[in-house]
Amino acid sequence: MxxxxxxxxxxxxxxxxxxxxxxxxxxxxxxxxxxxxxxxxxxxxxxxxxxxxxxxxxxxxxxxxxxxxxxxxxxxxxxxxxxxxxxxxxxxxxxxxxxxxxxxxxxxxxxxxxxDLARLYRCFEQVLRGLYFHDCGQRFEGEIRLIPGFIKHEPGHAHTWQKSIEARYQHEADSMPRLGSNSEVFYYQRFPPDQFGLIGYRLCLYGGVDVYACLIPVTARMPGNLVLR
Ligand SMILES: [Zn+2]
Structure with missing residues (x-):
């Protein structure tokens, strides 16, 4: 941190x-x-x-x-x-x-x-920075974007956006190992950096709470129009 x-x-x-x-x-x-x-x-x-x-x-x-x-x-x-x-x-x-x-x-x-989404995001960001340190042995320098899959939106833009992100992660997640020794409580999956250097994580708690995250290192080669606030 x-x-x-x-x-x-x-x-x-x-x-x-x-x-x-x-x-x-x-x-x-x-x-x-x-x-x-x-x-x-x-x-x-x-x-x-x-x-x-x-x-x-x-x-x-x-x-x-x-x-x-x-x-x-x-x-x-x-x-x-x-x-x-x-x-x-x-x-x-x-x-x-x-x-x-x-x-x-x-x-x-x-x-x-x-x-209380702001507080949930803060908590998950700490978890992700911790997992990154555990995986890589160094602090993560960059930004973290989160999609809490367990939050259900009314039909509309946010709903559609979330569904498309989930579908992409789930497709890749099938081939990735589940890390963590107590998977009924918690496991996570880490995706190799993509062409821009972005790193994906999927967290799963109690078999039902999914969180998708995108780690954007300061060194990522991002096309400008992909960085949306
Ligand atoms: Zn500190």
Missing amino acids: CSAPAGSREHVPPRCLFPESKDIGGLNLRKELITVPSCAAHNSGKSSDDEFLMMSLAGIVGNNAIGYRHWTGKVNRAMRRSSYRVLNSTVLKPKRIERLVVKENYFIDAIWGTP
Whole structure:
């Protein structure tokens, strides 16, 4: 994240995203977690973001059973401890709570609203810079663009754009290895640099939360019209 001297190591992605074994019937899904060196400021300043990320992701409808059990275990305890303050911070207004009936006598209470995208992007950018360091042994110098595949747009331009990016990544992703030792919780795929020097990453959490990222090194040979804000 910065060039300050590292005094400790930081988990990438944050350790709290990985369920504790007591919540998942004794399974160990915290094997060989990835860590990278971190300065004191970036490590200690991150704990509330880590909790925010955990709350934002673990309970997303469509996740696998591990995500669901993490949600009903550790995440639920953290929510009660904070009197739902952190949960409320994950979704900005407007929001409403709605009971979804899945089938008879089986329902989920869901929060609908607009996620705090700026904060989510910041959290994922830290994860991506950490993974890059883990893969390449040096800091990433450049810009990162993110497409959070788990955010569903209304039909329209954003929706169409997201679908076309996803289709491209998924096509390539089939042939790339899945990295990470606890794939039910988290794995990632890294695509070799393309003709412009751009590096693609795909992250997948709890089997259902997909994030696509494009790393644009300062040295990338970009045609000007491709760099859109
Ligand atoms: Zn730092």
